[in-house]
Amino acid sequence: MKKFLAAALLAATSPLAAQTIPSPEQIGALRDSAMDGDHYAWDITEGLTTEVGQRLAGTEAETRGRDWAVKKLTAMGFSNVRVEPFDMPVWTRGAESATILAPFPQKMVVAALGNSASTGPAGVTGEIVAFDSVDALRAAPDSAVKGKIVFIDHQMMPTQSGIGYGQFGAPRRQGPTVASKKGALAIVVRSIGTDHHRNPHAGVMTFNDGATPIPAGALSIPDAEQMARILKRGKPVTMHLVLVSQNIGTRQSGNVIAEVPGRDPSLPPILVGGHLDSWDLGTGAIDDASGVAIAAAAAKRIMDAGRPLRTIRIVWFGAEEVGLFGGLDYRAKHGKEPHYALLESDFGADRIWKVDSKLGDARKPEAEAIGNALAPLGIVTGSFTEAEGSDIGPMLADGLPGVGLSQDGTRYFDYHHTPDDTLDKIDPAQLRQNVAAWTAVLAVLSGGIEEPKRSKRR
């Protein structure tokens, strides 16, 4: 007991300074118990993907997701379960098809990119002009592009860290703006992904620099490769493209928040999160039902073990996919309040292989304790000066402390933003490893977990 009091006193005087860390034995026991038998994360992932399905930001499906979340987090025994709503502009998908008319008539599989303009139900027809990168498109004279349908190819390869998503995502993120400014009729890109299935990868893009929105879609990877083979024949290729997208105006989204109250509510909380919304093609299992599930499961396991010194705040962010609206809303409302650490899980649920942290020099012992607690799970300690996350990214950039747990992303971009992001892609054993790692991190940061007093028996 003394240990917990000491930690509380220390924390009260200097909330962001070093605090007492639970014993390696206590942390190890919590970690191993999660590894052996956690079912909370599976229950949430299975429940959310089955009972809600896809959760496109700002739509009634995301609203159902929030309702489900409030009910679930309440049933799990968390406190202060609430929704913090915010408004946002909403884009929705409609009918879509891509048909090669000449020289070799055939249908291709396409999905509109988020914020694509509509072709109208009748579609548009144009000649394909192909580039192997955004830079090549940029370098082309406008006359080569004007009135045509731009096709951008690329070769994204799987990586463990997912590093390729930045570079190879450029055709999706910047391609539409560049194509529009050169007068293109429309653009289709090779899906930003690493699979070979007829499932296109959706994803958001925005038209910048005053570019007029044009229809913009992603071909599935086998279709993009087929396009490359057809183009290689050297004959003009014409495509009929239908992308009936719609901007439906301002709608409500929201962040769902729940807490494990700390013994000292005056202390800055630990934020653990993921995002509740998903793209609309799959059921958002790896992106990001498993993320919200891992965060809540770890918090629940700490709560089951006793009362942490400081509050653990679960945040299931809304509207991440379409522009970090939830993260930015939380930041606007709470970003100036002190937080002890920010953590977000948004890279699937395959095995965590690396931990990074940005807790500051004074808290090096905590960062080291995290490394020691995770090593038995095969997790290597990376940086002490970096952490990342999507919704929490802007707040980390603001200087708030954080911890980052990196999942193995080797197969993440096989499913990312596709119809294939479904529950069967979650490996229950690896999901438990995630929960074990998160539980260990929360235990280290908790300030000490006080076991519940036994009720007196009469």
Add this chain to the structure above:
Amino acid sequence: MKKFLAAALLAATSPLAAQTIPSPEQIGALRDSAMDGDHYAWDITEGLTTEVGQRLAGTEAETRGRDWAVKKLTAMGFSNVRVEPFDMPVWTRGAESATILAPFPQKMVVAALGNSASTGPAGVTGEIVAFDSVDALRAAPDSAVKGKIVFIDHQMMPTQSGIGYGQFGAPRRQGPTVASKKGALAIVVRSIGTDHHRNPHAGVMTFNDGATPIPAGALSIPDAEQMARILKRGKPVTMHLVLVSQNIGTRQSGNVIAEVPGRDPSLPPILVGGHLDSWDLGTGAIDDASGVAIAAAAAKRIMDAGRPLRTIRIVWFGAEEVGLFGGLDYRAKHGKEPHYALLESDFGADRIWKVDSKLGDARKPEAEAIGNALAPLGIVTGSFTEAEGSDIGPMLADGLPGVGLSQDGTRYFDYHHTPDDTLDKIDPAQLRQNVAAWTAVLAVLSGGIEEPKRSKRR
């Protein structure tokens, strides 16, 4: 030269009796050269899937496939290239969707089964009644099924031989008839497949025993598993199903035939084939562009080496998928003529691991020579009394001799009849092993290959 003459004389007097077999050295050289560098099979597979795409039987796409085939086989130097046309009833796919309305609204991925009735554009809505097998559906009282949408689940696992397709294909083949006779509104089955992608597996079925056609579709496997999870919640599940299929009447299909003329045209030919048509969702790479490619590539390699004693007849059958129309038409026209052996490749292009034959006791030396010629490719010798094939199946059952080369089917049913049956699923190295095996078999059966006379140089 003497050897070839002897074989010709022997064959002429007793066309189906034992004949001279080329030397193991000659056979091995032909085999190894195919293994090292065959490009014919890849060229055909790539060309047909790229320049024609899907080739649904009886449609203009299959006609384009035949035109392509005639042009390609002629360009490769084969003789007697021709189409043998036949008429057939044609079914086509239209708009299709499956939406769960309650208790958890969401879209599922569905494809109509061949010969499905149409729901009409407005679709039908009904409560789901689920069974885990056709037998369970059969055992159910009509009252439990009447007016409902039947869902049949199953658990097909991958096998090397593909043996599960017979048993686990029953929901697709027999389910619709049984459901119809019990008064079901419609039926959806778990796709007959072994993958976990949002790609439904099409396939043919027929309504038998006077059953009235009803709408019949296949859910993708992740969707079927989602359905099972939803049903497990115990609440009534209602689905809105749209399958706008159409019987468009009698159209023309055809078999494309080409030959490597034998030195003795009076001898029964060796038939090597595959089927030119495909399902309409993918580009029919594994089913069966690679099959027609392997058959033609092996024949071409024999032709390149010299003149075989007996004719090698390539048959690219039409309309296999929808009911063996091509195979039955060939049988009606040529099934009474003697054939030296029938061979068909219709199980993808992964590595061949087994050879079976049914050549009769008198030709055991040929069967053994085939086994010996294939062993260096890692191919095991199976039966001497069995061979199989789809289009050639009825003629084999009639008693014609044949050889069967079994591809590894472990991943075949991941792609079979889905949008995912595309060129990227073909492994060029394994495709070459197929050509090497087929070339070796044709060499053994050839009656001897006479090397071309060198032209005299002046």
